Amino acid sequence: MSIPKLDKLVPTKGASYKIKNPYLATVTQHYELSKVDSADQTFHITLDIKNSGITYLEGQSIGVIPPGQRDDGRKLKARLYSISSARDGDNEGLLSLSLSVKRLVYQDSDQKDVFGTCSDFLCNSKKGDKIPIINATGRIMLLPASNQVDLILIGTGTGVAPFRGFLQHISQSPSKWLGKGFLYLGFKRQKEALYCNSYNQELIDLCQKAGFNLNLALSREEKNQSGSRLYVADKMLSDYEAIKSIIANKNFAVYVCGLKGMEESISDLFEKITTELGYDWPIFKKELRLAGRWNIEVY
Ligand SMILES: Cc1cc2nc3c(=O)[nH]c(=O)nc-3n(C[C@H](O)[C@H](O)[C@H](O)COP(=O)(O)OP(=O)(O)OC[C@H]3O[C@@H](n4cnc5c(N)ncnc54)[C@H](O)[C@@H]3O)c2cc1C
Structure with missing residues (x-):
C-alpha cells in the first residue's frame, strides 16, 4: 500500500542571519503563561523582526544565541525555539514572532538547582531588551498546502x-x-x-x-x-x-x-x-x- 506524498507550504528565503551576524530582535511582549504557583515557569515572548527581512511560516523554529562564551572564546551555540505565532506575528501589521519558553531547571552534581543558559536568558528578558537570533529553520512541522487534509x-x-x-x-x-x-x-x-x-x-x-x-x-x-x-x-x-x-x-x-x-x-x-x-x-x-x-x- 502506498500513500501519496503530502504537499506542504514552502517557506520563502528571507534575509540570512547566522551565529556570526545575528539579528538583534527587540522584546515587545513578555508575560508568564504559567500561574505563579505552578511547578514550571513558561513565558510568552514576542520579538519585533519588522526591519530584519526574516520571514517564517507556522511550525518553523528560530535560533536564539544566549550571552556568554565557550571556554575557547567562541560564542555559545544557538538554541532552537518553535515559533508560536502565525507568519505575520501576534500583532497584525507589525511583523514579529512569538516564542513559548520554559525556564529549564536541572540539578548539578551537588543537587543544587541550575537554570538552563538560554531559557533562563529568555525568561529573564524584559520589554525593550535585544535578543540575538538567527534564521528561521525547519521543514518538518510545516502545514499542508491543501486545506482539505x-x-x-x-x-x-x-x-x-x-x-x-x-x-x-x-x-x-x-x-x-x-x-x-x-x-x-x-x-x-x-x-x-x-x-x-x-x-x-x-x-x-x-x-x-x-x-x-x-x-x-x-x-x-x-x-x-x-x-x-x-x-x-x-x-x-x-x-x-x-x-x-x-x-x-x-x-x-x-x-x-x-x-x-x-x-x-x-x-x-x-x-x-x-x-x-x-x-x-x-x-x-x-x-x-x-x-x-x-x-x-x-x-
Ligand atoms: C526543534 C526544537 C524546538 C524547541 N522548541 C522549544 C520551545 O518552543 N520552547 C522551549 O522552552 N524549548 C524548546 N526547545 C528546547 C530548547 O532548544 C533548549 O534546549 C532548552 O531551552 C534548554 O536550553 P538551555 O540553554 O536553557 O539549557 P542548557 O544550559 O543548554 O542545558 C540543557 C541540558 O543540558 C544539561 N546540562 C547542561 N549543563 C550541565 C551541567 N553543567 N551539569 C549537568 N547537566 C548539564 C542538562 O541536562 C540540561 O537539561 C526546542 C528544541 C528543539 C530542538
Missing part, C-alpha cells in the same frame, strides 16, 4: 507552540479549513495548560474559530482506564473511531511536538488502529514519514 495535532508542554501558530493562521485565513482538525495537548495540571486555562483562553478561542476539536490530557489530575496518570495517547482513545476513519481515508497528517519520549505511546495507539485496518504499522509508518504525513519534533 485532516490534521491530528499532538503536543505536550511547550510543544503547544507550533500549534498556536497553526491555529492562528487557520483561523485568520479567508477560507475555512475543510479537513477535520483534532488537537490533543498534554500538561500536568489545568493551571499549567498553556494558552488554555481560566486566565488565558487563546487556544480555546482559536480552536473554536477554526472548527478544531481541542482535548487536554492533565496527567496529574486525571487517571486513565487502568488508574495510572493520563497522557495524550490515553485521551486520544475517546476519539478512537474518528481517528480510525481519518486514517482509513488516507488524506491526513499527524504532527507531534514536545517532550522526548512522547512518540512511543502515540505510535502504539496508531499501531493498534492501523492493525485493525489491516496495515503493517512499521511499513505504513515509514511510508507516512516519507510522505510527510508523520511529523515528529521532540526535544
Whole structure:
C-alpha cells in the first residue's frame, strides 16, 4: 500500500542571519503563561523582526544565541525555539514572532538547582531588551498546502507552540479549513495548560474559530482506564473511531511536538488502529514519514 506524498507550504528565503551576524530582535511582549504557583515557569515572548527581512511560516523554529562564551572564546551555540505565532506575528501589521519558553531547571552534581543558559536568558528578558537570533529553520512541522487534509495535532508542554501558530493562521485565513482538525495537548495540571486555562483562553478561542476539536490530557489530575496518570495517547482513545476513519481515508497528517519520549505511546495507539485496518504499522509508518504525513519534533 502506498500513500501519496503530502504537499506542504514552502517557506520563502528571507534575509540570512547566522551565529556570526545575528539579528538583534527587540522584546515587545513578555508575560508568564504559567500561574505563579505552578511547578514550571513558561513565558510568552514576542520579538519585533519588522526591519530584519526574516520571514517564517507556522511550525518553523528560530535560533536564539544566549550571552556568554565557550571556554575557547567562541560564542555559545544557538538554541532552537518553535515559533508560536502565525507568519505575520501576534500583532497584525507589525511583523514579529512569538516564542513559548520554559525556564529549564536541572540539578548539578551537588543537587543544587541550575537554570538552563538560554531559557533562563529568555525568561529573564524584559520589554525593550535585544535578543540575538538567527534564521528561521525547519521543514518538518510545516502545514499542508491543501486545506482539505485532516490534521491530528499532538503536543505536550511547550510543544503547544507550533500549534498556536497553526491555529492562528487557520483561523485568520479567508477560507475555512475543510479537513477535520483534532488537537490533543498534554500538561500536568489545568493551571499549567498553556494558552488554555481560566486566565488565558487563546487556544480555546482559536480552536473554536477554526472548527478544531481541542482535548487536554492533565496527567496529574486525571487517571486513565487502568488508574495510572493520563497522557495524550490515553485521551486520544475517546476519539478512537474518528481517528480510525481519518486514517482509513488516507488524506491526513499527524504532527507531534514536545517532550522526548512522547512518540512511543502515540505510535502504539496508531499501531493498534492501523492493525485493525489491516496495515503493517512499521511499513505504513515509514511510508507516512516519507510522505510527510508523520511529523515528529521532540526535544
Ligand atoms: C526543534 C526544537 C524546538 C524547541 N522548541 C522549544 C520551545 O518552543 N520552547 C522551549 O522552552 N524549548 C524548546 N526547545 C528546547 C530548547 O532548544 C533548549 O534546549 C532548552 O531551552 C534548554 O536550553 P538551555 O540553554 O536553557 O539549557 P542548557 O544550559 O543548554 O542545558 C540543557 C541540558 O543540558 C544539561 N546540562 C547542561 N549543563 C550541565 C551541567 N553543567 N551539569 C549537568 N547537566 C548539564 C542538562 O541536562 C540540561 O537539561 C526546542 C528544541 C528543539 C530542538
